[in-house]
Amino acid sequence: xxxxxxxxxxxxxxxxxxxxxxxxxxxxxxxxxxxxxxxxxxxxxxxxxxxxxxxxxxxxxxxxxxxxxxxxxxxxxxxxxxxxxxxxxxxxxxxxxxxxxxxxxxxxxxxxxxxxxxxxxxxxxxxxxxxxxxxxxxxxxxxxxxxxxxxxxxxxxxxxxxxxxxxxxxxxxxxxxxxxxxxxxxxxxxxxxxxxx
Amino acid sequence: xxxxxxxxxxxxxxxxxxxxxxxxxxxxxxxxxxxxxxxxxxxxxxxxxxxxxxxxxxxxxxxxxxxxxxxxxxxxxxxxxxxxxxxxxxxxxxxxxxxxxxxxxxxxxxxxxxxxxxxxxxxxxxxxxxxxxxxxxxxxxxxxxxxxxxxxxxxxxxxxxxxxxxxxxxxxxxxxxxxxxxxxxxxxxxxxxxxxxxxxxxxxxxxxxxxxxxxxxxxxxxxxxxxxxxxxxxxxxxxxxxxxxxxxxxxxxxxxxxxxxxxxxxxxxxxxxxxxxxxxxxxxxxxxxxxxxxxxxxxxxxxxxxxxxxxxxxxxxxxxxxxxxxxxxxxxxxxxxxxxxxxxxxxxxxxxxxxxxxxxxxxxxxxxxxxxxxxxxxxxxxxxxxxxxxxxxxxxxxxxxxxxxxxxxxxxxxxxxxxxxxxxxxxx
Numbered sequence: 155x156x157x158x159x160x161x162x163x164x165x166x167x168x169x170x171x172x173x174x175x176x177x178x179x180x181x182x183x184x185x186x187x188x189x190x191x192x193x194x195x196x197x198x199x200x201x202x203x204x205x206x207x208x209x210x211x212x213x214x215x216x217x218x219x220x221x222x223x224x225x226x227x228x229x230x231x232x233x234x235x236x237x238x239x240x241x242x243x244x245x246x247x248x249x250x251x252x253x254x255x256x257x258x259x260x261x262x263x264x265x266x267x268x269x270x271x272x273x274x275x276x277x278x279x280x281x282x283x284x285x286x287x288x289x290x291x292x293x294x295x296x297x298x299x300x301x302x303x304x305x306x307x308x309x310x311x312x313x314x315x316x317x318x319x320x321x322x323x324x325x326x327x328x329x330x331x332x333x334x335x336x337x338x339x340x341x342x343x344x345x346x347x348x349x350x351x
Numbered sequence: 352x353x354x355x356x357x358x359x360x361x362x363x364x365x366x367x368x369x370x371x372x373x374x375x376x377x378x379x380x381x382x383x384x385x386x387x388x389x390x391x392x393x394x395x396x397x398x399x400x401x402x403x404x405x406x407x408x409x410x411x412x413x414x415x416x417x418x419x420x421x422x423x424x425x426x427x428x429x430x431x432x433x434x435x436x437x438x439x440x441x442x443x444x445x446x447x448x449x450x451x452x453x454x455x456x457x458x459x460x461x462x463x464x465x466x467x468x469x470x471x472x473x474x475x476x477x478x479x480x481x482x483x484x485x486x487x488x489x490x491x492x493x494x495x496x497x498x499x500x501x502x503x504x505x506x507x508x509x510x511x512x513x514x515x516x517x518x519x520x521x522x523x524x525x526x527x528x529x530x531x532x533x534x535x536x537x538x539x540x541x542x543x544x545x546x547x548x549x550x551x552x553x554x555x556x557x558x559x560x561x562x563x564x565x566x567x568x569x570x571x572x573x574x575x576x577x578x579x580x581x582x583x584x585x586x587x588x589x590x591x592x593x594x595x596x597x598x599x600x601x602x603x604x605x606x607x608x609x610x611x612x613x614x615x616x617x618x619x620x621x622x623x624x625x626x627x628x629x630x631x632x633x634x635x636x637x638x639x640x641x642x643x644x645x646x647x648x649x650x651x652x653x654x655x656x657x658x659x660x661x662x663x664x665x666x667x668x669x670x671x672x673x674x675x676x677x678x679x680x681x682x683x684x685x686x687x688x689x690x691x692x693x694x695x696x697x698x699x700x701x702x703x704x705x706x707x708x709x710x711x712x713x714x715x716x717x718x719x720x721x722x723x724x725x726x727x728x729x730x731x732x733x734x735x736x737x738x739x740x741x742x743x744x745x746x747x748x749x750x751x752x753x754x755x756x757x758x759x760x761x762x763x764x765x766x767x768x769x770x771x772x773x774x775x776x777x778x779x
Contacts, residue, residue, distance in 0.1 A: 252523075259530050313418045327523050331515070332415070333513075
């Protein structure tokens with residue numbers, strides 16, 4: 155004897171939904187067990203996408219290309235080249251303030267390294283992403299690869315550079331110091347401690 | 352335009368040091384102090400009295416790092432005084448990063464500091480704040496939860512805040528102006544740091560190779576040398592108000608103003624020096640000239656001056672001593688603690704000790720010399736105290752030592768002050 159069981163469409167839909175939800179929960183649980191940092195990365199990416207500046211194309215954005223050109227001049231080093239000449243090459247691609255910084259703060263350090271290691275290298279610079287946009291002043295993250303790094307030096311370095319628009323032209327303002335680039339690091343989840351009096 | 356005005360103001364402040372302020376004293380410089388041979392009474396550097404040791408540039412890990420290159424070099428001009436002390440003049444940019452890293456840079460280890468120009472702060476947070484004046488946006492500090500910007504700069508120096516991460520300020524313009532103040536021959540020096548020969552190793556970049564340091568400070572002695580270490584005296588007292596009350600009843604949050612003082616007397620080194628005593632004797636006549644005496648064996652002789660003996664004459668040399676580190680504190684006395692927990696708790700059930708100890712780590716270099724005595728003082732205003740009772744005012748620290756004595760640690764109670772609680776009693 156055949157008995158017909160009637161199941162409503164609503165019940166079927168509910169059952170399917172329940173299976174999907176359980177599958178997602180179990181799958182998510184297994185994924186998190188395998189890679190506990192996954193959730194942090196997803197949230198960090200989400201926050202970065204929400205808070206970060208709109209990303210122009212690094213290959214065509216004039217500000218990015220100005221940073222690329224200036225960093226290429228800066229990291230193309232030759233111990234036989236007089237330091238004035240190196241400064242001159244860099245300064246045509248920097249703001250007047252940036253040139254002064256190059257001469258006073260940066261040049262002594264560069265000269266010290268170049269002379270001590272007899273550095274002679276070309277470089278390739280690639281703009282990676284815009285990290286700060288204040289209108290006429292922007293900061294870019296770039297990757298500098300030295301053709302002939304000196305002993306102890308990594309061939310590839312990440313560099314943050316600030317560019318400024320003057321009379322319609324983008325010029326390098328300065329290379330950011332390592333100590334000040336922490337604020338551009340991708341945000342990550344951290345434990346929040348609550349202090350009670 | 353605004354930028355030009357700010358730079359002009361900074362330049363005027365830095366470039367025309369009207370007077371030198373030693374430890375913010377008035378009159379500016381004690382001519383009998385160790386600064387007396389560095390600056391005159393009008394506040395001008397006595398270059399003619401100093402030996403120029405030249406400009407020193409060194410890599411320093413506390414200076415900012417250029418990616419892929421390394422740290423920018425720290426730059427100083429160094430001089431030596433006739434008495435052998437080394438005076439270090441950091442370039443403006445170097446001074447700023449020294450202030451951000453006072454321990455690592457050696458700023459905190461100098462024996463004494465001298466500010467150039469009116470209003471030049473010697474305390475590190477104040478120095479950073481002063482140099483950033485006009486560049487930093489106060490709103491950026493407020494947004495971090497600081498109602499008092501001074502607290503922010505104190506946290507920067509103590510490593511609890513990262514100045515570099517602070518948004519809302521024009522770093523490029525600041526560095527640019529700083530760089531202009533540090534340019535070669537036009538370099539503007541706003542602070543002088545002094546290191547005694549015994550403290551030479553703590554000079555940024557190391558002890559200058561061309562400095563002529565006393566190789567043997569101790570002369571040979573014909574008697575047992577006596578080293579008499581200078582007394583270390585600590586005094587402390589409450590300045591105001593007359594009767595401080597606990598913070599809960601102090602509606603105006605007046606708190607208490609307290610001062611601590613440490614005096615380190617010089618160390619005396621007493622030693623003996625052999626002094627020849629001459630005498631006249633009749634020596635054998637050598638045939639030249641004419642004989643003028645008769646020797647003990649009745650032969651012709653000549654009178655001669657010779658050393659007949661050596662006397663041991665005592666001399667005393669004096670070695671001033673400064674502080675290497677120092678911490679001031681106020682701590683509720685044990686009797687007051689017992690009183691709160693055992694007596695006061697009868698009237699106020701569950702009375703407990705809220706904040707019975709305060710500690711104030713401070714810069715030992717902010718002292719100065721009065722004659723040969725090093726005097727260090729600290730004043731803390733508006734200390735908010737929650738516990739009633741008597742607070743012991745203590746200073747702990749260590750001296751730098753001298754060429755004849757080792758550094759000495761100390762912890763002394765310099766005084767006591769009371770904090771009151773208003774109690775209501777029913778009179779029957």
